Amino acid sequence: MQRIIIGNGIAGSHAAAVLRRRDPDCQITIVSAGALLFYNRYDLPDVFRGRGDWVDYLVYPPSYYDEQNIKLRRKTLVKDVDPNKRTICLSHREALSYDQLLVATGGTGYIPERLLEYSDSMISFNNYRLAMMVRKALPDGGVVIMLGGDVLGLDLARTLIETGHSVVLVAGDRTFWPHEIDADDRPRYLEALRRMGLEVVDGRRIDRVESSHGKRPARQVIFEDGEVLKGDVVMPFYGLTPSVDFMSSAGIDIERGILVNPQLKTTGDDIWAAGDVCQIWSPQQNAYHFYYGWKNVKMMGEVAARNMTGDEVPFSATVDEQIQLQEDGTIYSPFWEYD
Amino acid sequence: MSIEHPVYLEDKLEQIRTSGRLHYRSKSLPTWCPGCGYYSMTEGVTWALNEIGTANEDVVVVSGIGCASRFPFFMETYGFHTLHGRTLPVATGIKLANENLTVIVVGGDGDGFAIGGGHIPHVARRNVDITYLLFDNGIYGLTKGQVSPTSALGFKTPTSPFQNQDEPLNPLAMLLAYGSSWVGQAYAGRPDHLAEMIRGAIKHRGFSYLHILSPCVTFDKTDRTYRRLDLEVRDLPDNHDSRDRLAAMSEASTTDRPALGVFYNEQRRTLGDALDAVVEKAGGVPRRLAVRQ
Amino acid sequence: MNSVQTDVQIAVCGSAGDGTIAVGDILKRAMARAGYRVIAFDEYPAEIRGFGKCIARTRITTGQVYSMKPKTDVLVALNDGHAIPHVSEVRDFGAVIYDSAPIAAVQEGWHVSGHLRPGHLPYGLPMREISEQSTSANRSRNIVALGFVAGLYRLPRQAFIEAITEKFRTKAEEVTKTNVAAFNAGYERGGETYRFDKLEFGPPARRARSSLSTMMTGNHAIVRGCLEAGIETFFGYPITPATSIMERLAVEMPKHGARLLQTEDEIAAISATIGAGFAGARSATATSGPGFALMTEMMGLGVMAEVPAVIFVSQRGGPSTGMPTKTEQSDLNIAVFGGHGDAKRIVLAPTNVEGCWRCAGRAFEMAEAYQVPVVVLVDLYLSNRYETVVFPDTPPFLPKSWKPMHRDRQADLPYRRFELTTDGVSPRAVPGDVGGVHTATGLEHNEFGRPNDLSDMHLQMTEKRHGKLNAALKHPGITVCKRFGDTGKVDVGVLTWGSTFGEALEATILAREDGIRCAAMKVVMLSPLPVRPILRFLNDCKVVVVPELNYEGQFANLISGALGRPVKRFNRVTGKPIDVIQLLQAIRGAAGKRKWRKSAA
Missing domain, CATH: 3.40.50.970 (Thiamin diphosphate (ThDP)-binding fold, Pyr/PP domains)
Structure with a gap:
């Protein structure tokens, strides 16, 4: 039995561990676009606490993969999936055969279309390499201009402020993503962010993002009204887009994410999906629903792996998805809780 | 030499003593069997060196293994008694090391054409400026009479008790084909002619090959005897053109009536010349042995 | 300047025709030009044509080292099939560089990227594409890969361009231009690639002095x-x-x-x-x-x-x-x-x-x-x-000379070419020397060179031929044997000869880091054997290990035979240099369990 997992995040890595536990003899291959072994992306704010070496972020030592007999292929991009031949085709023109496939590619940071042309002037925080780029670009006590402000960004903001940096949040409709906040409550929540030390700019539309042509600070955001906001680093935090492009010709149902039933099975034979990439059918809501957060994603990996090895268990969210406004006037997201 | 005019021993000895030939003979007494053709060859070499006037110290006689192997010990020159079949490459090394030297290789048919046969074509084609005196008695004498590459078909010896089944080589034809620049044949039973041929071979600039026919008086009483060779040998025709390799080949092919004389003789670039040219091409200056003690 | 000690081994592996050896050649010449120390060793097939495996390994250092490293830091795979078996020689957190855009579809399991160990860091590089873009031909994949390595580690670009120019000096000017273009394209790509591995190149220890x-x-x-x-x-x-x-x-x-x-x-x-x-x-x-x-x-x-x-x-x-x-x-x-x-x-x-x-x-x-x-x-x-x-400015070697024939020798006494002397060396004459006429022979002979097989003569001459060589042990300007590592009594001695010495010394250094008292001796003169210093060494060692690239231990036999001492043999016939780590383990084994601190490297 050859099982391939595309994606080396929490969902994929946990699924691999569960698969191995439940089936000691099968072949497990994790295909990863990244260069590193599995690490917790949620830990990356620690780069500002002096945890610079990527080795320190690894969840497992290199020997884990040998001990568990899990093959990890890194820097490997999947170009498409052929459910009829049961192969995945890699960008270097090698096809891998599978008996079962788990898609756990997660999502990449979403950037609104009008800002795409300024990508070069912004640094997202999707992986270790980018985290190190931010650290390098940000001087001690420097200013980060944070666009959007999803919960990942706000978590980073907490660390940045704690480590003596300044964060200017350009708030918008993605602020607090994936939490949804009523328009009435919004001012209170933004106020809470100010209490937490962020400078919040709200209700302004960005015209463009530029480098300051060699002058410090290195970046500037120019609003439509002409006002200029200067900072050392501009970081977009507009939530995630599921990484599903490579599945487009596979003939399985995709909406924004890959559509799966509560057992995380896709509409394709022997293909499951787990993590930020999938939209799960919720019979209660009678709709497909994204579930976010470390614990949910890990649970999806677990459920998928169990169902791939004969169970028929449905996924149920384990985390209360409500953001909390705490007594001290700050906010707290359950998504900030990691093991 | 004719029997009509008697030769007295005293006169002959006097003639030898005053000729200067003994200057090239060492005080060691030869160890060959009485009547052996090597005596003629020794006399020929000393006479030729004396005629040419080469200094003793500028001559190196190289031998291999066989009855010829002791040859250098009877000469008052430098000598190198080497291994079975390896005379020619050793001589090549000596000559290339010091072009001033006159290098004479002596050896038999076994040493030359059996064990050492692989070296002959290369010395010949390269035209190494040495002289090869090949003493062909068609037998291994020193090991007491075994068959050799030039033994006749049907020859019976201790190692061919049911007669020799191998076609003998034709050394002269081989040497001509190899591109030897001087090829001649002499007969131990005609010592004066042999001596002159040796002189010609030594004087030749380039590789000279002198094939010397001789009996083995001890181990071959039947096949290649003085009596038989006396009858068989002939002189090369007067009109033989020694610049004509094809004509030489033709003469060499009459093995039942071996011809005596210079079959072939050409002047061409020696290996030493060629290597000097290489040195000049590389922008160097040909080096001659500097150390003289 | 920082004081990073450089010690990096780069291996290029491809098939004959990929330009593997050529790339290795440029790499080592460039690094030597830049002033680094270089040890390099190529492996290539016996066949001239065909697709045999070539590996060019180069170890680049600032300090003195003695052999190739047991583990490679960077592997450049120009041919996946050939490189796959060598991926395992890359150390943990070392780099593997491979073609991420091969020209033809790859059979499942035959791409290098699928064979990396978990500790390796992958660098996919579209070598062929970059070659085509920079030179409008795909032939310069190898040079692109070289450029990538150089750019990745910020190696001095000028030294490489000089080495490339020198390499193609005899070819058309266009060839050099093409290769420099390919190199530069690879260099740029390397320079912009994020590096996860922990390799550091410090500055070279000295300025390159090309003449010396x-x-x-x-x-x-x-x-x-x-x-x-x-x-x-x-x-x-x-x-x-x-x-x-x-x-x-x-x-x-x-x-x-x-x-x-x-x-x-x-x-x-x-x-x-x-x-x-x-x-x-x-x-x-x-x-x-x-x-x-x-x-x-x-x-x-x-x-x-x-x-x-x-x-x-x-x-x-x-x-x-x-x-x-x-x-x-x-x-x-x-x-x-x-x-x-x-x-x-x-x-x-x-x-x-x-x-x-x-x-x-x-x-x-x-x-x-x-x-x-x-x-x-x-x-x-x-x-x-x-x-x-x-090398020294002036060659140290003596001009031609030997013990000369006596010039005042009376002419009527024959020259004794093989005269029995106290040191066994006879005055020598060579052809051309007046008065030195003699015959040298393979027969046993007397002092004059005349054949002589009397018992006494054979004994005297045999003694002469053996005895005269003892002086060679004290020949000036050459080390006949030398001891390295710990002095005095040691737990383990490594007795070596020939090319194996480098690996042996590296293993000795590692063993000493482990806390084992360890010394190595190299024996350069195998005949006559420097018996006394070897014996002193053996007396200082509790155990003697003799590593050799042969099956039965020819040197061990020589030593045991000459000195009557048992030694511990370490023999390999892999066709490759000795693996330093394996030898280290043998040294640990010989030292006994409690003699070393660290666990296996």
């Missing part, structure tokens, strides 16, 4: 030694891995007015060498196992007739044709004992490239001083490996 510090192979160093010693004649026959000695001499010797001849076989080669030696020339030949086997009879004549000659032997896998392009140390027996009779000769086995040069030059002195053939025994690994060497 040279990078060369063992065979090339032998050639240099020959030329500096004033070689006059060379006779040889092509045979791997000795051929490059003759090839290079063929270019260089004529410039010095000297003569080289390619003979019809190895027998002719040694015969002419002995002939030229007899005639007074500094003369040499070079061969490998099969050719050397043919030479032994003539070498015996050289011993008997007391003729100076130098024989370079580069060992390869044997017996018979064996493994012509793989290294081995299985010709010690034939070098020391080969041939018939009591034919004692001098055998020198250098341990590194500098030693090749030194032994080559001194071999000519020794051959003349002791009137004997001298074998210089190297192996494919040493013949072909590159090292940076600093």
Whole structure:
């Protein structure tokens, strides 16, 4: 039995561990676009606490993969999936055969279309390499201009402020993503962010993002009204887009994410999906629903792996998805809780 | 030499003593069997060196293994008694090391054409400026009479008790084909002619090959005897053109009536010349042995 | 400047035709040019055509090192099929660079990226695409990959461009331009690639002094030694891995007015060498196992007739044709004992490239001083490996000279070429010397050189031929053996010869870091054997390990036989240099369990 997992995040890595536990003899291959072994992306704010070496972020030592007999292929991009031949085709023109496939590619940071042309002037925080780029670009006590402000960004903001940096949040409709906040409550929540030390700019539309042509600070955001906001680093935090492009010709149902039933099975034979990439059918809501957060994603990996090895268990969210406004006037997201 | 005019021993000895030939003979007494053709060859070499006037110290006689192997010990020159079949490459090394030297290789048919046969074509084609005196008695004498590459078909010896089944080589034809620049044949039973041929071979600039026919008086009483060779040998025709390799080949092919004389003789670039040219091409200056003690 | 000590090993692996060896060549030359120390060793197939595997390994350092590293830091895969078995030689957190955009579909399981160990760091590089973009041809994949490595580690670009220009000097100018363009494109890509691995290149330890510090192979160093010693004649026959000695001499010797001849076989080669030696020339030949086997009879004549000659032997896998392009140390027996009779000769086995040069030059002195053939025994690994060497301004080798024939000798007393003297060395005359006329012979002989087989004479002459060589142990300018590592009593001694010494010393250094009291000794002169210092060394060691690239332990036999001491053998016949880690484990084993602290590296 050859099982391939595309994606080396929490969902994929946990699924691999569960698969191995439940089936000691099968072949497990994790295909990863990244260069590193599995690490917790949620830990990356620690780069500002002096945890610079990527080795320190690894969840497992290199020997884990040998001990568990899990093959990890890194820097490997999947170009498409052929459910009829049961192969995945890699960008270097090698096809891998599978008996079962788990898609756990997660999502990449979403950037609104009008800002795409300024990508070069912004640094997202999707992986270790980018985290190190931010650290390098940000001087001690420097200013980060944070666009959007999803919960990942706000978590980073907490660390940045704690480590003596300044964060200017350009708030918008993605602020607090994936939490949804009523328009009435919004001012209170933004106020809470100010209490937490962020400078919040709200209700302004960005015209463009530029480098300051060699002058410090290195970046500037120019609003439509002409006002200029200067900072050392501009970081977009507009939530995630599921990484599903490579599945487009596979003939399985995709909406924004890959559509799966509560057992995380896709509409394709022997293909499951787990993590930020999938939209799960919720019979209660009678709709497909994204579930976010470390614990949910890990649970999806677990459920998928169990169902791939004969169970028929449905996924149920384990985390209360409500953001909390705490007594001290700050906010707290359950998504900030990691093991 | 004719029997009509008697030769007295005293006169002959006097003639030898005053000729200067003994200057090239060492005080060691030869160890060959009485009547052996090597005596003629020794006399020929000393006479030729004396005629040419080469200094003793500028001559190196190289031998291999066989009855010829002791040859250098009877000469008052430098000598190198080497291994079975390896005379020619050793001589090549000596000559290339010091072009001033006159290098004479002596050896038999076994040493030359059996064990050492692989070296002959290369010395010949390269035209190494040495002289090869090949003493062909068609037998291994020193090991007491075994068959050799030039033994006749049907020859019976201790190692061919049911007669020799191998076609003998034709050394002269081989040497001509190899591109030897001087090829001649002499007969131990005609010592004066042999001596002159040796002189010609030594004087030749380039590789000279002198094939010397001789009996083995001890181990071959039947096949290649003085009596038989006396009858068989002939002189090369007067009109033989020694610049004509094809004509030489033709003469060499009459093995039942071996011809005596210079079959072939050409002047061409020696290996030493060629290597000097290489040195000049590389922008160097040909080096001659500097150390003289 | 920072003080990062550089010690990085880069391996390029591809198939014949990928330009693997060429890339390795440019890399090592560029790094040497930049002032680094370099040790490099290429492996290539015996076949000229076809798709055999080539690996070019280069170790780049600032400090003194003695061998290749057991683990490679960076592997560049130009051919996936060939590189896959070598991925495991890359250390944890080392880098593997491969073509991420191959021209044709790859069969499942045959792409290098699928074979990386979890600790490796992958760098996919579209080599072919970059080559096509930068040179409009896909031929320069190898140079693109080289450029990528150089850019990734910020290596001095100018040194590479100079090395590329030098490499293609004889080709059309366009070739150089194309390759520089490919290199630059790769360099740019490398420069913008994020690096996860932890390799650091510090500044070179010294400025490159191109006139004095040279990078060369063992065979090339032998050639240099020959030329500096004033070689006059060379006779040889092509045979791997000795051929490059003759090839290079063929270019260089004529410039010095000297003569080289390619003979019809190895027998002719040694015969002419002995002939030229007899005639007074500094003369040499070079061969490998099969050719050397043919030479032994003539070498015996050289011993008997007391003729100076130098024989370079580069060992390869044997017996018979064996493994012509793989290294081995299985010709010690034939070098020391080969041939018939009591034919004692001098055998020198250098341990590194500098030693090749030194032994080559001194071999000519020794051959003349002791009137004997001298074998210089190297192996494919040493013949072909590159090292940076600093040579002295003036060559140290003595000009041609020997114990001369007495000039005041009375003319009526015959010259005694083989005169019995106290040191066993007889006054020598060579053809051309007035009054020195004599015949040298392979027969046993008396002082005059006349054949003589009386018992006393044979005994006296045998003693003379053996005894005269003892002085070679004190020959100036050469180290016959040397001890390294801990002094005094030690737990483990590593006794080595030849190319294995580098690995042995590296293993010794690691063992000492483990807390084992450990010393290494290299023995350069294998015959006559420097018995006393070796014995002193053995007395200092609780256990002696003798690592060798042969099956039964030819050196161990030599030592045990000569000294009557047991030694612990460590033999490998993999066709490759000894694995330092395996040897280290053997040293640990020999030291006993409690003698070392760390767990396995």
